[in-house]
Amino acid sequence: MVYGWAGKTLQVDLSTGKTSTAPWDRDGQRFLGGRGGNAWLFWKHTRVGMGPYDPDAPVVFGSGALAGTGLIGASRMEVTVVSAAKTETHSIGNVGMGGHWAPELKYAGYDNIVVKGRAEKPVYLYVNNDEVEVRDASGVWGKGTFETETLLREEVGDEDAQVASIGPAGENLAVQATVEHGYRSGTPVGSPVGYKRLKAVVVRGTGPVNVHDPDAVLELNRQLVKTVKDTKKRMGEAIPRGEGKDAYLQGFLVGDAGVVGNYESHAWRDRPDVKKAYEDNYIEEYFVKNVGCFGCPFPCQPLYEVPGEGVSVWRCYPTYWPWKLWMTDLASAFKATRMMSDLGMDNKEVATAVSWLMQLYNEGHLDSRDLDGVSFERGNPEALSETARKIAYREGFGDALADGPLALAKKLGKKAEDTLYHNQGLTLRTFEFRAEPGTALGEVISARGNSLRATTYHVVLWDKPASEGYAGVDPRERDASYEWSRKMFGTEKAIMATEYEGKPAALIYEMNGAAVADSLGYCTTMIRPGRTGAPGSQFGDTSYQFASDRLKAATGVDVDEATLFTYGERVCNLERAIVVRDGRTRTMETLPDFFFKTPIPDGAQAGRVLDRGLFEKMKDEYYALRGWDPETGMQREPTLSKLGLADVAKELRKMKKLAPERAEKEA
C-alpha cells in the first residue's frame, strides 16, 4: 500500500496525443515530491543544452508529497520547465503554488504529469481520474486566465475541476509569462508551456489518498488549529496579512527592504505624501476577505475589489513593486496586478523592467518616442499597464522585451545595458542587496536564479531601525532569535541583515528547509521548517520535527529531524547538478558590478556597498560547507554519494561536470 503519495506519474506526448501512466519512480522518492520530485523528473527528461523551445523539453507538473493528505498547510503544486526567462543560461526553472490543484491531482491518482512534445493546435489537458484527454483549446486560446478557468469548468461540466493555465503572455512566448492557478504564481515558467500550445491542465479527482496513520494526521491538525488560534490571539490579525492591514505595505514603511526605483532611493518613503498613501491604504476601502488554499487555517490572499475592476489579490511577492515604480496610486497598482494575473505574467519581471525604463526616461536617456509614445514619468501607472499589455501581445517595444529585458537593452544601447541589473537574464528581486549580503548570496547561488526560496530572508532580522515588524519578525522575540542564531550558526551575526559572518551557514539552513517544505508541498509562508529562528514567530514551531512528524503520519516514512534535513540538502544538490550540467560556474555566481561599486544613496543604510572580498569569502565558505569544490563550484563525488546521489555523480562525471579528483583528495 502506498501512503501519502498517489504512486503514479502521468505521461503525455502532445506531438502524438498519446497519454500513458508510469508506476511510481522509486528513485524519485529520495526527493519526496513537489519541487524535489519534479527536479528528478526534469533531470531524467532533459539533456545538456536543451532549450525551452525544444519539443522534447519536458514541462513537469507535480504535487507536493503531502498535498492531498488532509494535513493542514500541505497544498502546493510545482511546475518545472526549461527556463525561458533565464535567457543567458536556461536550465531549470520552477514555481511552487498553493491552491487546490495539487490535492485534486492526488485525488485523480497522480503525483506528477510530464508533458512532452508540441501540439499542432492549441490544446488543454483534461485529467478526470483515469480518463485523460488532450482536448481542443481553440475556444479559450487568447483568453485571459480568469475567463479560461470559468470556460473550461463549464466545458468539462464540473465546477469542482481545478485549472492551471497560461494567459496571452504564455501563448505569445513572452519570457515573463506564468502558469496561473487562482491568482497564484510568482516565477516565469509560462512560455515553455505556451510553446507546447498547452493552454491549461484541468484536473478533477474523486479518489482517495491513503494515509499511514489517520489518527495522527487528525491529532497533528488539531494541535495546529490550536496554535493558529493562539497565535492570532497573541499577535493579532496582521500576520501574514489580516483584515484591514497589509503587512507587506507596512513592511515597506518600516523595513529596510523597500528599494525605490531601479535601486535609486530609499528615503522616498519618508515623504509625507508617500507615507500617507501607504499608511491609510486603500485596504479598508477595497478589502473583501481573505481567501486561501486547500486546508489552510490562515488564508493569506487578501481579496480586493476596486469598483469597476473586479476582484483580485495582491500576490505576496509582487507587493514589493508599487514603490519600485514610485507609485502612490495604489488602486492603479492593484489594477495592474490584476491585469497581469489575467494575462498570465510575473509582476516582478514586468515591474522591474518598467523601473529600469523609468530610470532611463527620468535621466533623459530615453523619451516617449523610443517607447511607442508611452510616458515613463515616475509613478505613472500607465507605464506599467501599457508595458504589461505590450509584452503579452508583443506590440512595439514589448516585442523585444518579451524576449527578455536583455534583448531590449541591446536595442536601446549602452546606458540601458549598464543599468539593467539582472542574474542570467532574470531581473533581480527587490531586495537591497548592498545592505543584505546573505540575501545577495542567495540570489546568485540558488539553482533557479532569484527566488524567495533561496535566501536568508526568513532568517534575517533587521534590528535597526526597522525593529517594528520587518517582514513579520516580532521585535519582542529578537533576543531569543539571537540566542537561537548563536546556537545554530555560532554567531548572532548570521541573522543580522547587514553582516557577512555566519551567513553561508544560515543560508544553507534556510535553503534546505525551503527545499523540504517545497518538496512536501508545505506552505512556505505558514509552516516552514527552518523558518525564522525566532521561537514563536509565525506559528511557533520552526523545527524539522514539525515536518518529520507529518511525513511519518501521512506516509509512514519515519525519519528524524536530521535525516529530513538531508532530504532538503539532496534536493538542493540535485538542482545544483542540473545547473552545473547546464553550464553554471563559480564566476557566474555574482551580482552586477553596480552592487559592489555604487553606494546606497540615502536612507538608513546610506553609503553601503557589497564588499567583493567578503562576498567571495562567503562563497568559499558556502561551497566548503556544501562539500563542493570552491574553485569551480562543481560538486564532489563523495558529497553526492553520501547524499545517496552516486547515480547523479556518475552522470556528471561522464559530462566532465564533477569536481576534479585533486579537489576530492583535499576533501
Added chain:
Amino acid sequence: MEKVLQVDMEKCTGCRTCEAACSLRNTGRVHPARSRIKVIGYEERGKYHNYIPMVCQQCSTPLCMEACPTNAISRSPDTGAMLVDEKACVGCRVCNMVCPVGGVSIDPVTRVAFKCDLCGGDPECVKYCYNEALTYVAKDRLDVSLKRARSAKLSELFALMESLR
C-alpha cells in the same frame, strides 16, 4: 441538550479541511468525494469567490425519513442526528431526491445512503474549522449566535452614532 451543526457561510474561506477530516474519520482515508460535508464554491476568477459548506441540517421534519421506502433512516435519540441503517438501505436514492439541501447522497463505494451523523455528538469537522464557520451549538442557542454575529456590524454603526452625538 441537543446540539446542532451550525454553518456561518460568511466565515467560510473554502479551505475544505472539513472534507478531509470528515472523510478521514469516516472512511479511514482522505477522500473528499466521500465526505459528508461539502464546500460548494461559487467562484468566478476576477469577480467573486464565495464558499458555502453544505451538510445535512438534521431537519425537524426529515423528508428523507418520511420518503425512505425501506425505513432505513431514523433519528438518533442521543444526538438528534438522522442515521442511516446501512443494512436496510437499498441505495434507491429517494432520500437524495427529496432532501431540500442535498444533505444525503449515495456513497460511491458502499452504494448506500450516507450523510452526516454528527460523529455521534462530537463532529470532527468542527475541530478544524479555524475560522469557526462551523460550530456545534445547543439547539436553543442557534438563533441567538447567528443574530449576534450579524448584528456586529450594526453595533459598529451604533458606536459611530454615539460618537456623532
